[in-house]
Amino acid sequence: MNTVKRNEETRKKGPIKDVLNKFKYSFQGLAYCFKNETSFIFETIALVAAIGVGIFFHITAFEWLLTLGSIFLIMVIESLNTALECIVDMVCPEYNPLAGAAKDCGSAATCISTFLAVAANAVIFIPYIIELFK
Numbered sequence: 343m344n345t346v347k348r349n350e351e352t353r354k355k356g357p358i359k360d361v362l363n364k365f366k367y368s369f370q371g372l373a374y375c376f377k378n379e380t381s382f383i384f385e386t387i388a389l390v391a392a393i394g395v396g397i398f399f400h401i402t403a404f405e406w407l408l409t410l411g412s413i414f415l416i417m418v419i420e421s422l423n424t425a426l427e428c429i430v431d432m433v434c435p436e437y438n439p440l441a442g443a444a445k446d447c448g449s450a451a452t453c454i455s456t457f458l459a460v461a462a463n464a465v466i467f468i469p470y471i472i473e474l475f476k
Contacts, residue, residue: 375424381452382420389413392463399470409466412459419455423448 355363375382392409401409426448434441 371421371425375421379420379424382417382424385413385417385420388459389417395467399467399474401466401470405466408462412455412462416452416455416459419452423452 376386389410392413396406396409427445430441430444
């Protein structure tokens, strides 16, 4: 269903249905990421692991913010990268250097955010780990 038709149908249903439809479309996007992006599954595992480790070490509210924020940032960028790849594949089904560059740049954004999350979580959790083994 195209976006114009989707928007017309939403206006006819009212604001509550509009909000519910937006959640439905968001969950469809999440389901697509889980089904088609292995890295999204790994990022979810990392999120669950970070929550477990954070609970174990009783990290501060600010540390929770950094931990969850950095991992959710990866997942947001991964979702946008997946959307970019879908659009590129739709517009340019055959190989094109610019299409490849667009996909590579999207992948680079995910990679950079992953480095940021690893660094932030290392700064948070390494002191706790060191303290645990003292």
